[in-house]
Amino acid sequence: MLVLTRKAGEAIRIGESVSLVIVEVKGNQVRVGIEAPDEIVVYREEIFRAVREQNTGSSFDEEAGLPTSLEDVWKDLVVKEQP
Amino acid sequence: MERLGGKGTTLKGILMMTQPTGNEKNVTTAGAAGGIEKRCPFPGTTPRVIVMKRGIPGFEQVRRYHLVAKDENNPFCLLRGVDGSPVFVVVDPLLVCPDYDPVIPEREARFLELKDESEAALLVIVAIRREPHSVTVNLRAPLLVNTGKNLAVQVVLEDQDWPVRHAIMS
Numbered sequence: 001m002l003v004l005t006r007k008a009g010e011a012i013r014i015g016e017s018v019s020l021v022i023v024e025v026k027g028n029q030v031r032v033g034i035e036a037p038d039e040i041v042v043y044r045e046e047i048f049r050a051v052r053e054q055n056t057g058s059s060f061d062e063e064a065g066l067p068t069s070l071e072d073v074w075k076d077l078v079v080k081e082q083p
Numbered sequence: 084m085e086r087l088g089g090k091g092t093t094l095k096g097i098l099m100m101t102q103p104t105g106n107e108k109n110v111t112t113a114g115a116a117g118g119i120e121k122r123c124p125f126p127g128t129t130p131r132v133i134v135m136k137r138g139i140p141g142f143e144q145v146r147r148y149h150l151v152a153k154d155e156n157n158p159f160c161l162l163r164g165v166d167g168s169p170v171f172v173v174v175d176p177l178l179v180c181p182d183y184d185p186v187i188p189e190r191e192a193r194f195l196e197l198k199d200e201s202e203a204a205l206l207v208i209v210a211i212r213r214e215p216h217s218v219t220v221n222l223r224a225p226l227l228v229n230t231g232k233n234l235a236v237q238v239v240l241e242d243q244d245w246p247v248r249h250a251i252m253s
Contacts, residue, residue, distance in 0.1 A: 038194035041137060043239050051224040051239050052140040054247050058210040058221070059142070059169035 132165065133228065133235050136194065140224075140237060142169050148235075159209060162226075172209040179207075179220055179251040187227055191238045195229045202231040210248065219248040 004012060011021040018040065021033040034042050041048070130149035138146055145164040150173075152160050158178050162171040176183045187203075197203050205227060207220040222245035228235040 038190055039137065041239075043241060047223075047239060047241055048140065050247055051221070051237070054210065054221050054224070055139055055141040055171075055208065055237075057212075058208050059171055 130163075131233060133162070133233050135226075135235050135237070137236055139169075139171075140239075145169065160206075162206070162208075172211065173206040173226065174209055174220065176205055176207040176220065176222060176225060180222060180249060183222060183245070185222070185225060185238075185240050185243055185245055187238060188240075191227060191236055195227060195234050195236055196232055197227075197229050202229055204228045204230050206235075209251075217248075217250060218252050219250050221247050222249045223247045 006012060006022045008022050008025050011019050013019050017037050019035040021035070023031040023033045025031075036042055043051075130151045133148045133150050135146055135148060138144060142164070145166075145168075147165040149163050149165055150160055151163060159172050159174050162173045164170070183205075185205075192203070195203075205225045207222060207225050210217075210219045210221065212218075223243075224237050224239045224247070226235050227238045
């Protein structure tokens with residue numbers, strides 16, 4: 001891993017289009033400003049991982065069949081909602 | 084921040100763009116006031132091709148999906164890679180969480196070339212688990228769809244507290 005030392009107000013350029021600016025350093029927290037084109041996603045790592053894992057766990061192989069038929073899902077939903 | 088995908092944005096916009104066959108069933112309502120509307124996807128339609136502009140995290144290499152209404156009485160749709168995988172079950176979030184009102188970052192709306200709220204629709208991915216049985220939807224990362232251009236992105240709502248697993252039945 002490349003490690004660079006920067007001060008508040010200084011920046012790091014990644015590729016042609018991404019710039020990271022160190023906005024503030026306070027205690028054990030760093031505020032980072034990111035300039036990147038819209039096609040590049042910028043997320044906190046742990047949130048991105050949580051979403052990716054959820055996506056992976058939500059996908060099906062249709063030929064193997066859905067774990068519960070969608071008809072059952074709907075039926076359960078209707079039953080739950082009825083008074 | 085620009086607000087998109089509020090109360091007025093539903094799956095209806097997506098389904099309306101499929102080709103009606105002329106024998107659609109009407110919307111029916113299940114349960115008491117505040118119950119879930121049973122919306123009827125138009126049967127017998129050609130799947131709509133949706134381009135996920137960044138792919139779906141975990142499946143970044145797949146960009147082109149078919150959005151398929153599974154059957155006429157079912158509000159859940161399939162989002163299936165054009166080559167057969169992956170397959171997701173998706174649903175209009177307002178059908179399963181009427182209070183869902185996320186703020187869509189302007190950056191994502193711009194990336195999807197959305198000019199007007201009326202051309203935006205939201206879908207959420209359904210997770211079905213067997214042991215123990217649970218059905219949840221991911222409200223933290225909805226799919227934002229440009230219904231006019233058939234483009235979509237999965238938006239990760241970083242600073243909002245919508246859950247990744249919102250139970251829609253126990």
